Amino acid sequence: MQxxxxxxxxxxxxxxxxxxxxxxxGMYVCGPTVYNYVHLGNCRTFTSFxxxxxxxxxxxxxxxxxxxxxxxxxxVGDADEGEDKIAKKAKLENLEPMEIVxxxxxxxxxxxxxxxxxxxxxxxxxxxxxxxxxxxxxKIMQNGFAYEAKGSIYFDxxxxxxxxxxxxxLSGRVVDELISGSRDLDGQGEKQAxxxxxxxxxxxxxxxxxxxxxxxxxxxxxHLECSVMSSKYLGLQFDIHGGGMDLKFPHHECxxxxxxxxxxxxxxxxxLHTNMLTVNGTKMSKSLGNSIxxxxxxxxxxxxxxxxxxxxxxxxxxLQTHYRSTMDMSNDALKAAQKGYKRVMNGLRIVKKMQYxxxxxxxxxxxxxxxxxxxxxxxxxxMNDDFNxxxxxxxxxxxxKKINSFHNGVLNINSLDQKxxxxxxxxxxxxxxxxxxxxEENQADLGEVMHVxxxxxxxxxxxxxxxxxxxxxxxxxxxxxxxxxxxxxIDWAFEE
RNA sequence: GGUUCCGUGGCCGAGAGGCUAGGCAGAGCUCUGCAAAAGCUCCCACAGCAGUUCGAAUCUGCUCGGAACCUCCA
Numbered sequence: 001m002q003x004x005x006x007x008x009x010x011x012x013x014x015x016x017x018x019x020x021x022x023x024x025x026g027m028y029v030c031g032p033t034v035y036n037y038v039h040l041g042n043c044r045t046f047t048s049f050x051x052x053x054x055x056x057x058x059x060x061x062x063x064x065x066x067x068x069x070x071x072x073x074x075x076v077g078d079a080d081e082g083e084d085k086i087a088k089k090a091k092l093e094n095l096e097p098m099e100i101v102x103x104x105x106x107x108x109x110x111x112x113x114x115x116x117x118x119x120x121x122x123x124x125x126x127x128x129x130x131x132x133x134x135x136x137x138x139k140i141m142q143n144g145f146a147y148e149a150k151g152s153i154y155f156d157x158x159x160x161x162x163x164x165x166x167x168x169x170l171s172g173r174v175v176d177e178l179i180s181g182s183r184d185l186d187g188q189g190e191k192q193a194x195x196x197x198x199x200x201x202x203x204x205x206x207x208x209x210x211x212x213x214x215x216x217x218x219x220x221x222x223h224l225e226c227s228v229m230s231s232k233y234l235g236l237q238f239d240i241h242g243g244g245m246d247l248k249f250p251h252h253e254c255x256x257x258x259x260x261x262x263x264x265x266x267x268x269x270x271x272l273h274t275n276m277l278t279v280n281g282t283k284m285s286k287s288l289g290n291s292i293x294x295x296x297x298x299x300x301x302x303x304x305x306x307x308x309x310x311x312x313x314x315x316x317x318x319l320q321t322h323y324r325s326t327m328d329m330s331n332d333a334l335k336a337a338q339k340g341y342k343r344v345m346n347g348l349r350i351v352k353k354m355q356y357x358x359x360x361x362x363x364x365x366x367x368x369x370x371x372x373x374x375x376x377x378x379x380x381x382x383m384n385d386d387f388n389x390x391x392x393x394x395x396x397x398x399x400x401k402k403i404n405s406f407h408n409g410v411l412n413i414n415s416l417d418q419k420x421x422x423x424x425x426x427x428x429x430x431x432x433x434x435x436x437x438x439x440e441e442n443q444a445d446l447g448e449v450m451h452v453x454x455x456x457x458x459x460x461x462x463x464x465x466x467x468x469x470x471x472x473x474x475x476x477x478x479x480x481x482x483x484x485x486x487x488x489x490i491d492w493a494f495e496e
Numbered sequence: 497g498g499u500u501c502c503g504u505g506g507c508c509g510a511g512a513g514g515c516u517a518g519g520c521a522g523a524g525c526u527c528u529g530c531a532a533a534a535g536c537u538c539c540c541a542c543a544g545c546a547g548u549u550c551g552a553a554u555c556u557g558c559u560c561g562g563a564a565c566c567u568c569c570a
Contacts, residue, residue, distance in 0.1 A: 045570035244570030333508045336520035390510045394518035410535050484533045
């Protein structure tokens with residue numbers, strides 16, 4: 001089996017993944033700014049990294065996954081001049097900023113849980129690391145890459161580049177072009193150059209969120225927190241840094257500059273960026289006003305949606321798309337995902353009950369064995385090729401066909417050997433549950449209840465009381481359960 | 497304007513020089529009291545034009561169409 005390859009934004013190519021200190025892997029992902037509800041686009045990014053986290057663990061790596069909560073420093077508007085997003089919302093609602101933070105942090109976590117994204121190992125907040133942010137700012141100043149202007153501290157991009165560092169290398173930008181590109185921006189104010197960015201901002205009188213610093217009362221710049229928290233919990237160098245593509249510039253570019261500026265150490269080995277979720281071909285974003293919120297999806301209340309879709313339907317849909325491709329939201333796509341998801345869950349129930357007893361009388365079907373082995377290796381090769389869940393899922397569905405065929409007797413399970421049976425069962429279960437993170441959404445474990453009712457159903461059938469049979473079936477159907485009459489048994493499934 | 501990227505069957509969406517992706521929808525068959533489910537079969541697509549090649553959806557060039565970043569965004 002080929003080794004895991006990941007697409008590194010820094011080098012613009014797929015590279016073999018070799019951790020700095022195996023079996024440990026450090027992964028940092030930029031989390032949400034909690035001034036509002038997360039939308040489905042945000043969810044996509046976190047789900048993509050959840051899948052990466054799960055797969056790395058599946059491969060046996062001990063992953064420390066750090067995902068921050070931004071609760072200060074993220075400004076509205078451009079050029080380091082706007083209001084703080086959290087403070088603005090707090091003012092608007094007449095609440096403490098930390099009440100805003102609490103509300104949307106809780107919302108965020110509950111949504112992540114619904115989508116079955118595993119919680120990160122550490123979920124640090126920016127306000128919890130003010131001291132470290134001040135210290136890092138001081139270090140950068142000591143190294144000559146920052147300057148003070150009226151109580152604010154700015155990163156000096158041209159000094160940084162004069163020292164042979166390349167600001168812009170991650171996003172493929174040339175500083176000269178940046179300057180011309182941003183010439184029409186006003187409000188550069190006290191910055192020496194438009195490409196410089198704030199490490200620490202002096203708080204104006206009205207500014208609510210403020211802390212003491214060597215430069216007077218102020219607050220940290222947005223980019224600084226990630227540099228501080230990633231290095232604090234993962235070390236000056238770590239393996240993976242992730243985030244949405246829209247964070248490449250300026251956020252991640254600034255992070256690199258800050259780390260190099262403070263520690264003279266290149267912080268990240270692999271930069272991974274997820275692509276955007278689109279609606280009618282356009283990026284979903286709060287500012288464009290085209291965002292769909294998770295609860296709008298789950299309740300079907302958004303105007304673009306004709307019905308409600310579950311969290312697992314959403315997850316399944318995401319699995320069908322590679323994380324570096326844009327993914328378009330539509331009713332048709334969601335409907336297709338819903339059916340696919342239910343099929344997989346019905347398969348999971350079947351495969352869990354599937355038993356095997358070695359029967360040497362029955363000749364082994366080498367063709368089936370070879371096909372199953374091929375499918376399984378394709379699933380792993382898909383995942384190893386930069387976490388291509390779409391390929392892996394296609395393989396899973398092919399494996400499901402085999403499983404269904406064994407289940408309904410089209411193929412004889414005893415024509416497999418023990419090893420292939422175990423491979424089929426284990427691969428299916430671990431991909432569905434551990435790697436893909438799909439789970440049964442129908443709350444009740446209907447198993448035992450169904451057993452009783454199916455017995456009644458069976459009797460009615462046996463007595464050719466078809467009126468009652470139809471009635472029972474209609475009842476089941478109204479509860480979203482379909483009864484399946486098979487050659488030698490009766491089974492049930494959730495309606496697709 | 498600069499920098500990237502994309503255009504795949506009715507829809508969604510992988511792939512990336514020769515090999516059936518997959519899902520949904522549609523058609524047929526098997527099974528069945530009738531269904532449903534499941535299985536099997538069919539639907540052989542790669543924006544257009546020109547080129548490279550024995551061979552191109554995949555490489556090159558141009559044209560058309562769309563997107564992202566350059567400003568807050570996952």
